Amino acid sequence: MNSTSSYFVLEAYLPLGALRYLFFMLTAVIYMFILISNTSLIVVICMNRSLHEPMYVFLCSLFVNELYGSTGLFPLLLLQILSDVHTVSRPLCFLQIFCLYTYANVEFCNLAVMSYDRYLAICCPLQYNTRMTWNKAVTFIIVLWVYSYVKFLVTLLLTIRLPLCGNVLDSLICHNYLIVKLACSDTTVNNIYGLFGIFITVLVPLLPILFSYTKILQVCFSGSKQRQKAVSTCTPHLVSLLNFSFGCLFEIMQSRFDMSNLSKVLRLILSLYFSVLQFLLNPVMFKMQMSKLRIPCKRLFEGHRVSV
Numbered sequence: 001m002n003s004t005s006s007y008f009v010l011e012a013y014l015p016l017g018a019l020r021y022l023f024f025m026l027t028a029v030i031y032m033f034i035l036i037s038n039t040s041l042i043v044v045i046c047m048n049r050s051l052h053e054p055m056y057v058f059l060c061s062l063f064v065n066e067l068y069g070s071t072g073l074f075p076l077l078l079l080q081i082l083s084d085v086h087t088v089s090r091p092l093c094f095l096q097i098f099c100l101y102t103y104a105n106v107e108f109c110n111l112a113v114m115s116y117d118r119y120l121a122i123c124c125p126l127q128y129n130t131r132m133t134w135n136k137a138v139t140f141i142i143v144l145w146v147y148s149y150v151k152f153l154v155t156l157l158l159t160i161r162l163p164l165c166g167n168v169l170d171s172l173i174c175h176n177y178l179i180v181k182l183a184c185s186d187t188t189v190n191n192i193y194g195l196f197g198i199f200i201t202v203l204v205p206l207l208p209i210l211f212s213y214t215k216i217l218q219v220c221f222s223g224s225k226q227r228q229k230a231v232s233t234c235t236p237h238l239v240s241l242l243n244f245s246f247g248c249l250f251e252i253m254q255s256r257f258d259m260s261n262l263s264k265v266l267r268l269i270l271s272l273y274f275s276v277l278q279f280l281l282n283p284v285m286f287k288m289q290m291s292k293l294r295i296p297c298k299r300l301f302e303g304h305r306v307s308v
Helices: 017-047 054-082 090-123 134-160 176-180 188-219 225-231 234-256 264-289 291-307
Strands: 007-010 087-089
Touching: 007 090, 017 054, 017 264, 017 291, 054 090, 054 134, 054 264, 087 090, 090 134, 090 176, 090 188, 090 234, 134 176, 134 188, 176 188, 188 234, 234 264
Parallel strands: none
Antiparallel strands: 007 087
């Protein structure tokens, strides 16, 4: 295979025939729902001064990240569903890799910062307003976004420099490690930095998450009704965190290890399930569980219907 090939072949797509139009419509509806739900929540948080608090600043960052990550996934996925030849240009493939991998890193770091915010609110309520100010929340967000971009940019540059002896990827979307495995040259540096990247991607957010929820669990049975009510705000965060962690674990295992013992269809379903569910889960969960978001959203849509 020509190592200078200007495109990659995504081999995991199954022949859909006339069903491609049904799958296209379903995927497009899901994407539109993700765009509308996350955008509406961002607008609600920005327009309501009562929501200009650290917790909602973190949520706003989370919803922006859902828009960013879904835009890195769905447009190319929609094009591939309608196409007979499942190819993607090298620049577009690397752009998708950058978007999806930085999305994953920002998501995990954002959830970690949110867990620390809940720890301060539940375990240190009297000190919360001084230890977690609006300015500190914005600083946290800027740092986690910049950190995620810089960390993965190094990984991507190490991959782009590799000469490739093939261009076939056994995947629905572009994966960094699948491209590394096509390299004609030595990939020791890529593998070492890749494992290091996975390690710090997991460890850096995991430490504050474990610390925060260890402390939260110590006070959740203290008998204080106010604290028990505060603990209930952790439910959507925990659900989102667990779903995202399982999804990332599956994707890492699928790209790093031989999973040929699982059927191809099952692997595709699981991969799409974990990829798409996170984009849908966050806006729905946080909107349903948090009345400060649910009520303004309801007013926003009721006002829109009246004006129409």
